[in-house]
Amino acid sequence: MFDLSGKTALVTGATGGIGGEIARALHKQGATIGVSGTRKEKLDALAAELGERVHVLPCNLSEPEEVNQLVADAEKAMGGLDILINNAGLTRDTLAMRMKDDDWEKVLEVNLTAAFRLSRAAIKGMMKRKWGRIINISSVVAQTGNAGQANYISSKAGLIGLSKGLATEVASRNITVNCVAPGFIETAMTDALNDKQRAATLARVPAERLGTPGEIAACVAFLASEEAGYVTGHTLHANGGMAMV
Amino acid sequence: MSDNDIGQRVKKIVVEHLGVDDAKVTDEASFIDDLGADSLDTVELVMAFEEEFGCEIPDDAAEKIVTVKDAVNFIQEHAG
Numbered sequence: 659m660f661d662l663s664g665k666t667a668l669v670t671g672a673t674g675g676i677g678g679e680i681a682r683a684l685h686k687q688g689a690t691i692g693v694s695g696t697r698k699e700k701l702d703a704l705a706a707e708l709g710e711r712v713h714v715l716p717c718n719l720s721e722p723e724e725v726n727q728l729v730a731d732a733e734k735a736m737g738g739l740d741i742l743i744n745n746a747g748l749t750r751d752t753l754a755m756r757m758k759d760d761d762w763e764k765v766l767e768v769n770l771t772a773a774f775r776l777s778r779a780a781i782k783g784m785m786k787r788k789w790g791r792i793i794n795i796s797s798v799v800a801q802t803g804n805a806g807q808a809n810y811i812s813s814k815a816g817l818i819g820l821s822k823g824l825a826t827e828v829a830s831r832n833i834t835v836n837c838v839a840p841g842f843i844e845t846a847m848t849d850a851l852n853d854k855q856r857a858a859t860l861a862r863v864p865a866e867r868l869g870t871p872g873e874i875a876a877c878v879a880f881l882a883s884e885e886a887g888y889v890t891g892h893t894l895h896a897n898g899g900m901a902m903v
Numbered sequence: 904m905s906d907n908d909i910g911q912r913v914k915k916i917v918v919e920h921l922g923v924d925d926a927k928v929t930d931e932a933s934f935i936d937d938l939g940a941d942s943l944d945t946v947e948l949v950m951a952f953e954e955e956f957g958c959e960i961p962d963d964a965a966e967k968i969v970t971v972k973d974a975v976n977f978i979q980e981h982a983g
């Protein structure tokens with residue numbers, strides 16, 4: 659089940675904790691993958707680790723021209739693009755009253771606008787091949803809210819809206835568009851929490867532990883598969899019960 | 904390319920993409936009103952024309968391609 663042999667996939671944010679695991683999971687299922695991010699050495703290291711069927715495609719998602727080129731580069735490198743994973747994301751946390759326009763714009767640009775631009779470009783080829791999967795990495799906070807993250811939450815809720823709009827437009831062409839919304843996941847970001855912060859975080863999670871990047875990657879692998887073909891416009895929550903929606 | 908040749912190729916693409924009877928694909932036929940295309944079909948048709956004739960059809964021009972004849976005319980003027 660969930661075999662991706664012969665499929666091609668592009669993963670943004672593949673230099674990060676979750677994106678790296680998504681790349682590994684899709685590769686393990688047999689897909690040829692394109693890994694993207696700004697830190698080229700990290701991408702090269704991932705490619706060296708995985709061996710064959712990996713293409714390194716650096717791109718700064720804050721630069722519209724680079725973004726508009728990325729899908730074309732991926733299609734050229736891999737001979738097409740069947741699966742697009744919009745995983746790259748960043749935070750610029752601060753209370754809304756102190757939030758600068760630049761904090762707002764930067765986060766929306768990378769987290770939401772780049773996902774739209776990449777999807778717009780990818781859909782063309784997917785329509786021609788009458789098969790496609792787009793998976794956007796949202797967040798539990800899009801559902802629950804959180805102080806200090808008005809920009810980030812807007813971008814993550816925006817991805818859910820984007821997915822629903824796109825999903826409706828392209829469903830008849832065998833293209834699905836979904837989100838995965840992680841809760842608290844063990845990554846460099848959560849490693850930085852002190853014991854007190856960690857305990858406070860876990861008190862909100864019925865599973866009493868953080869999730870792993872692998873558990874998010876597994877959700878993505880499922881949504882990317884042939885078997886998930888009837889799931890579209892959906893948000894798959896993986897949060898240990900923190901928000902049951 | 905002769906006009907006739909372009910016309911035949913355009914019609915063939917329309918028949919294949921929309922699954923309509925070729926008798927219905929007249930010069931005056933509107934993709935949406937007469938041939939049952941939806942907006943996504945029209946985008947696909949434009950992509951298919953671009954591929955077949957090796958020309959680029961910009962979005963603002965694509966919006967004006969409403970009938971079979973519109974498509975033929977555009978391609979006549981722009982295909983190399």
Ligand SMILES: NC(=O)c1ccc[n+]([C@@H]2O[C@H](COP(=O)([O-])OP(=O)(O)OC[C@H]3O[C@@H](n4cnc5c(N)ncnc54)[C@H](OP(=O)(O)O)[C@@H]3O)[C@@H](O)[C@H]2O)c1
Nearest residue numbers: 671673674675676695696697718719720745746747797843
């Ligand atoms: N960790 C969690 O608990 C958690 C919870 C919910 C949602 N998420 C979401 O999951 C996704 C992955 O998060 P993560 O925890 O793996 O974070 P991470 O380790 O910080 O990774 C973020 C990724 O985004 C990329 N990125 C940031 N700005 C970019 C830009 N301008 N251009 C290109 N790439 C850019 C980074 O690439 P470079 O460093 O190479 O630029 C990096 O690969 C994010 O969308 C995040 O919002 C995470």
